[in-house]
Amino acid sequence: MEKNKNFEVIIIGGSYAGLSAAMALGRSLRNVLIIDSGKPCNIQTPHSHNFLTQDGKTPKEISAIAKQQVEQYNTVSFLNDLAINAQKTSLGFEIKTENGKTFTVKKIILATGVKDIMPSIKGFSACWGISVIHCPYCHGYEHKAVRTALIANGERAFHMAPLINNLTDDLTILTNGSMDFEESQLKKLKENNIEVIEKEITEIEHEKGHIRKILFKDGSKENFLTAYAAIPFEQHTAIPINLGCELTEQGHIKVDFFQQTTVDGIYACGDNSSPMRSVAYAVATGNIAGAMVNKELSSEQF
Structure with a gap:
């Protein structure tokens, strides 16, 4: 992966939504990079529920199983880093990371989650x-x-x-x-x-x-x-806004039924684009985003 700087799809965020999107793309033989900094918003949650086959497991357990399964698809690569900037280019997009790496990509899937804003209440x-x-x-x-x-x-x-x-x-x-x-x-x-x-x-x-x-x-x-x-939140990263993605009145990334944002070539899934904050919903929307990105790439290549 270190030698490869060009990808068909880069997924920013490697938790449930991002891994679900990666599986759909890996099974479609797409050249994918997942960039994740390893800091999920539910890191303090002891158990996850209301997700068939995984009810009662810890968030870490579910993520570990998911990553292990996605790793079986050899066209999917992982990078432990933080995406800090992205910009449109004539061929797609360019993404830069905190550790100084630069990648070019045709399509972006934002699976970046949200950041809860804690009130100033002790404890x-x-x-x-x-x-x-x-x-x-x-x-x-x-x-x-x-x-x-x-x-x-x-x-x-x-x-x-x-x-x-x-x-x-x-x-x-x-x-x-x-x-x-x-x-x-x-x-x-x-x-x-x-x-x-x-x-x-x-x-x-x-x-x-x-x-x-x-x-x-x-x-x-x-x-x-x-x-x-019920506490306020903000997008976990400024990348969607910097790329021109519209937000809803509530502050989520605006997407259609196929997880397409208002910017061509950019999709979003999981908590960043819906008030339905659950593992099951993140996995479902990630699967849709991955499938739709593959369809778009397939149509462009056909």
């Missing part, structure tokens, strides 16, 4: 992915029937409340400041015995990432064992 980051979770489908079953907090406000909180309420009868919404609900929403929350606490959160007391108490600015405390949180 939050230590609990993220362990007992402070983002998705009732990925982690809710393991945190069912316990006193649960939802750290969110307004429409986002109201959207998540029914999903979480289905898993526990003891749910409290923590708005971390003044609430932003319509009267009809407050009425519905009250009907379902969901309390709303408007106090500002200062700290999450925990033991090795497992919540024990949530502390508020006024000095009060509440006991919880689990908290869901």
